[in-house]
Amino acid sequence: MTHNIPILIPISLIFFAFFTGVLGVMRLRYSQLVAVFASALAFSLAVWGTVHVLTSGALSYSFGSWPPPIGIEFVMDPLSAFMLLVITGTGFILLLFPTKPGFKIEEKRGVPLYAIVLLLMGGLCGIALAGDLFNLYVFLEITSLSTYALVSIGSGRAVMSSFRYLIMASIGGTFYLLGVGFIYFATGTLNMADVINLLPAVYSSPAVIGGAVFIVTGICLKMALFPLHTWLPDAHSYAPPVVAAFLAAVQIEVSAYIIIRMLLNVFTPEFMVGLLPLTDIIGWAAAGGVIIGSVMAIAQTDFKRMLAYSTVGQIAYVGLGIGLANPLGITGALLHIMAHALMKSCLFLIAGGVAQQTGITDINGYRGLGRRMPWTMAAFTVSALAMIGIPPTAGFFSKWYLLLGSLDGGNWVFLAVILASTLLNGVYFFRLIEKVFAPADPADASARNPGELPRSMLVPVLVFAGLILAVGAASVLIVDNLLSPAVQGL
Amino acid sequence: MENGVFSYLPLMAVLVSAVAVVFIILFSSRPNLREAVTLTAAAGKLAVVFSMLPGVMKGQYPAVNLFSLSPGIQLALKVDEAGLIFALLASLLWLVTSFYSIGYMRGSGEKRQTRFFASFAVCLSATIGIAFSANLLTFYLFYEILTVATYPLVTHKGTPEALRAGRKYLAYLITGGVILLAAIAYTYQVAGTLDFRPGGFIPETAGPAQLAVLFSLFLIGFGFKSAIMPLHSWLPSAMVAPTPVSALLHAVAVVKAGVFGLVRATGFVLGPETLAQFGLAGIMSVAAAVTIVVASLLAFRQDNLKARLAYSTIGHLSYIVLGISLFSAAGWTGGLMHIFNHGVMKITLFFCAGAIYVTAHLQNISQLDGIGRRMPWTMGAFTIAAVGLAGVPPAAGFISKWHLVSGTFENQQFVLAAVLLLSGLFNAGYFFPIVYRAFFKPPAQSLHTGEASRLMLVPILVAAGLSLLLGIYPDGLVQLYQLAESAAQQVIGGIW
Numbered sequence: 010m011t012h013n014i015p016i017l018i019p020i021s022l023i024f025f026a027f028f029t030g031v032l033g034v035m036r037l038r039y040s041q042l043v044a045v046f047a048s049a050l051a052f053s054l055a056v057w058g059t060v061h062v063l064t065s066g067a068l069s070y071s072f073g074s075w076p077p078p079i080g081i082e083f084v085m086d087p088l089s090a091f092m093l094l095v096i097t098g099t100g101f102i103l104l105l106f107p108t109k110p111g112f113k114i115e116e117k118r119g120v121p122l123y124a125i126v127l128l129l130m131g132g133l134c135g136i137a138l139a140g141d142l143f144n145l146y147v148f149l150e151i152t153s154l155s156t157y158a159l160v161s162i163g164s165g166r167a168v169m170s171s172f173r174y175l176i177m178a179s180i181g182g183t184f185y186l187l188g189v190g191f192i193y194f195a196t197g198t199l200n201m202a203d204v205i206n207l208l209p210a211v212y213s214s215p216a217v218i219g220g221a222v223f224i225v226t227g228i229c230l231k232m233a234l235f236p237l238h239t240w241l242p243d244a245h246s247y248a249p250p251v252v253a254a255f256l257a258a259v260q261i262e263v264s265a266y267i268i269i270r271m272l273l274n275v276f277t278p279e280f281m282v283g284l285l286p287l288t289d290i291i292g293w294a295a296a297g298g299v300i301i302g303s304v305m306a307i308a309q310t311d312f313k314r315m316l317a318y319s320t321v322g323q324i325a326y327v328g329l330g331i332g333l334a335n336p337l338g339i340t341g342a343l344l345h346i347m348a349h350a351l352m353k354s355c356l357f358l359i360a361g362g363v364a365q366q367t368g369i370t371d372i373n374g375y376r377g378l379g380r381r382m383p384w385t386m387a388a389f390t391v392s393a394l395a396m397i398g399i400p401p402t403a404g405f406f407s408k409w410y411l412l413l414g415s416l417d418g419g420n421w422v423f424l425a426v427i428l429a430s431t432l433l434n435g436v437y438f439f440r441l442i443e444k445v446f447a448p449a450d451p452a453d454a455s456a457r458n459p460g461e462l463p464r465s466m467l468v469p470v471l472v473f474a475g476l477i478l479a480v481g482a483a484s485v486l487i488v489d490n491l492l493s494p495a496v497q498g499l
Numbered sequence: 500m501e502n503g504v505f506s507y508l509p510l511m512a513v514l515v516s517a518v519a520v521v522f523i524i525l526f527s528s529r530p531n532l533r534e535a536v537t538l539t540a541a542a543g544k545l546a547v548v549f550s551m552l553p554g555v556m557k558g559q560y561p562a563v564n565l566f567s568l569s570p571g572i573q574l575a576l577k578v579d580e581a582g583l584i585f586a587l588l589a590s591l592l593w594l595v596t597s598f599y600s601i602g603y604m605r606g607s608g609e610k611r612q613t614r615f616f617a618s619f620a621v622c623l624s625a626t627i628g629i630a631f632s633a634n635l636l637t638f639y640l641f642y643e644i645l646t647v648a649t650y651p652l653v654t655h656k657g658t659p660e661a662l663r664a665g666r667k668y669l670a671y672l673i674t675g676g677v678i679l680l681a682a683i684a685y686t687y688q689v690a691g692t693l694d695f696r697p698g699g700f701i702p703e704t705a706g707p708a709q710l711a712v713l714f715s716l717f718l719i720g721f722g723f724k725s726a727i728m729p730l731h732s733w734l735p736s737a738m739v740a741p742t743p744v745s746a747l748l749h750a751v752a753v754v755k756a757g758v759f760g761l762v763r764a765t766g767f768v769l770g771p772e773t774l775a776q777f778g779l780a781g782i783m784s785v786a787a788a789v790t791i792v793v794a795s796l797l798a799f800r801q802d803n804l805k806a807r808l809a810y811s812t813i814g815h816l817s818y819i820v821l822g823i824s825l826f827s828a829a830g831w832t833g834g835l836m837h838i839f840n841h842g843v844m845k846i847t848l849f850f851c852a853g854a855i856y857v858t859a860h861l862q863n864i865s866q867l868d869g870i871g872r873r874m875p876w877t878m879g880a881f882t883i884a885a886v887g888l889a890g891v892p893p894a895a896g897f898i899s900k901w902h903l904v905s906g907t908f909e910n911q912q913f914v915l916a917a918v919l920l921l922s923g924l925f926n927a928g929y930f931f932p933i934v935y936r937a938f939f940k941p942p943a944q945s946l947h948t949g950e951a952s953r954l955m956l957v958p959i960l961v962a963a964g965l966s967l968l969l970g971i972y973p974d975g976l977v978q979l980y981q982l983a984e985s986a987a988q989q990v991i992g993g994i995w
């Protein structure tokens with residue numbers, strides 16, 4: 010049974026996606042229940058698999074019993090296990106949150122929502138597990154297609170931003186496929202474990218160099234790494250809350266995972282660091298992204314849009330870690346993937362919950378909410394502090410590893426960028442905290458519906474806030490068991 | 500862990516007030532019960548901290564390792580002499596302040612008292628955590644919690660002015676925190692460990708450039724919280740907070756956390772030997788001396804009583820910084836004692852300012868004519884503390900200053916000695932006119948006020964009594980003198 014876990018996770022998600030869709034036509038509530046069940050199942054499988062990986066080594070599944078490199082292989086190693094936990098765990102809690110497609114939109118448009126979220130989750134799990142380059146592309150396209158659909162469900166300019174994302178992501182996907190093609194020409198194989206052995210002989214061939222450049226550029230586009238981030242703010246701010254949370258927290262982070270996987274297990278570090286300055290380019294682009302994302306976030310007054318720009322800055326943190334390409338840097342990048350998944354989910358759910366409850370979307374409207382929604386705003390404070398990187402939250406520890414990584418690499422500029430970004434994050438989050446806990450404007454207090462979020466919304470929010478603190482306390486456990494083995498190759 | 504004796508006491512000392520937060524919030528609708536929680540926690544904390552005194556005096560340091568924060572770095576607490584001085588100060592004055600804040604908050608009819616008392620308790624947990632941290636990362640964790648937990652107290656009134664002060668407060672202290680984080684990460688990079696050790700742990704292989712960078716990062720990082728000029732201007736702005744906050748946090752806990760950080764960074768991380776070798780301590784002395792003089796001069800210009808006290812605090816914090824920078828046993832003893840003595844005396848002055856504000860609704864010194872005839876006890880206490888801060892015996896300030904001055908003479912730093920002595924005159928210059936006004940000028944016709952309420956007056960008298968007691972018999976009560984001397988000797992041991 011255990012050796013089937015790698016295939017069971019994506020399959021069960023995609024399988025239940027079908028039922029969820031059918032039930033959604035009958036009643037939206039049923040489809041949410043099934044989606045929650047399916048994600049819970051996937052999460053338990055991921056936990057089970059992780060325990061197995063920790064105790065007796067990586068799991069491998071070969072389709073149709075064809076042994077790799079000829080057959081298709083799914084591999085669950087510590088790095089995949091870590092990503093699966095992030096994807097399914099975050100997804101499970103997010104699906105508990107009752108969401109509306111958006112404002113002034115008929116309920117009907119929400120019918121396919123849960124089905125597509127499951128499909129997206131299945132695709133992301135597939136990416137984390139894929140042991141060969143082409144299957145990774147297949148799952149990448151599944152995630153892209155479901156993302157187009159999900160973004161377009163939202164309100165406002167959702168359809169337009171979905172179309173924009175479609176164009177950008179298609180270019181990204183095509184670049185990746187082109188790159189894979191070149192690698193295949195040069196090595197004659199697609200299996201990652203095989204490619205890494207065959208590549209060193211042909212490192213200098215133009216096909217390999219071109220392939221690597223295409224792959225990295227394509228994925229950076231999907232990851233919204235500055236300056237390829239322009240599609241992200243629109244797509245994330247018009248999507249429904251759960252979707253926005255899922256996209257920002259998990260979907261783009263998986264693209265970062267792909268680059269780390271390429272660095273560690275497809276191209277060797279010598280190639281991506283030494284022969285081609287690919288990680289350097291990622292790192293410097295990310296350094297720009299950290300600053301630009303934060304500055305743009307400061308300029309926003311719409312809460313969701315501010316969060317979207319903050320995502321541009323935060324994903325660039327991950328890029329910064331990749332750019333360092335040393336064990337501490339990559340550890341920091343991976344830990345930040347988890348921390349960001351938790352804190353951004355929490356913040357998007359709060360943004361969505363507050364908008365559904367009171368209609369407030371502008372940050373100026375948050376004035377005085379601390380009195381009316383003490384629990385929600387306590388969770389908000391925890392996640393905001395984590396975004397700034399105040400200890401003992403999870404956000405601090407990822408920053409700590411990134412700092413150590415910068416010093417290890419002797420890169421003082423990255424160190425300064427990380428610290429400057431802390432201050433910039435402080436500006437836009439403390440601006441909100443100040444409003445939230447200031448006394449409400451007596452003039453408009455009566456105009457809005459006061460009161461705490463309903464329990465169904467509050468529970469996921471509080472769980473995320475608790476996890477932000479728990480991951481902070483348990484960061485060493487995660488690093489020692491899952492991340493250190495993953496970055497051994499460096 | 501050297502000299503460490505496993506014990507949960509340090510952890511309990513930190514957690515007492517954190518647990519109290521839960522009950523304070525729980526009893527938010529029953530003020531008497533809520534305040535009882537604060538008082539119980541304060542008394543409990545003081546008892547726990549006090550109970551560690553005998554062990555520490557014998558050189559057995561209660562210590563506990565909790566879990567890993569980062570590979571090789573534990574969340575670890577360890578109580579040594581220097582830490583115990585700070586913890587005793589904070590927990591002793593928290594108990595006194597708790598009584599006082601009840602009187603103050605009720606007397607002035609402040610809103611959102613639950614938030615006030617809850618944040619206060621969090622601050623105290625963080626302060627004790629800072630005092631007992633066994634390594635830099637643990638220290639940083641509590642240090643940042645203290646920064647964040649003080650913010651709701653600074654902005655307590657919710658007025659635009661308070662919010663502005665809060666913004667300034669965060670801008671300064673978070674910047675300081677960020678620079679400090681860089682210092683800590685770099686320390687780890689250079690030394691491979693972060694555990695405090697008397698005399699420092701930076702390996703001898705570290706070059707002068709590395710040391711200079713580390714030292715500057717630490718000095719600037721901690722300089723924000725210790726209000727070394729020109730990083731001080733958040734402190735006078737933060738005086739917009741209710742007086743108990745100014746009293747305990749902005750004269751004792753927060754600013755002393757910064758100074759205490761410098762104690763740790765210079766004595767327990769970089770080490771006096773390394774610093775002396777490269778002449779880095781001189782920069783610190785100069786910064787402190789300049790701050791002492793300029794802050795005193797600025798204090799003269801303040802008519803608002805709390806603002807004058809704030810500038811006086813800035814000056815006195817630099818007394819401590821100056822003492823540390825001397826790296827002599829006398830200088831360190833004096834500096835560590837001044838952490839305690841200044842805390843006790845300055846809190847007395849703030850208490851008096853708050854009592855005058857609540858009782859007579861006066862904030863400016865020019866309005867205080869004859870207030871001493873209406874509030875003789877309050878102003879009597881004020882006089883004792885003012886005399887002490889000017890360094891006149893028998894109040895507590897004299898003894899710490901004596902050591903500081905003799906430290907400067909040992910190092911042949913006559914200019915610094917002159918600065919300290921001059922500062923004593925300045926202190927007299929800006930405090931005594933207040934006393935003169937209060938007692939010898941006739942009260943205004945409109946001044947019909949009585950003595951402060953008992954809940955405020957008793958803490959004032961207790962604090963003033965402590966200032967006298969510590970001046971006459973510095974080893975009484977908390978064996979302050981011995982603690983300071985033994986901490987100083989361990990750190991300076993190498994040079995001495």
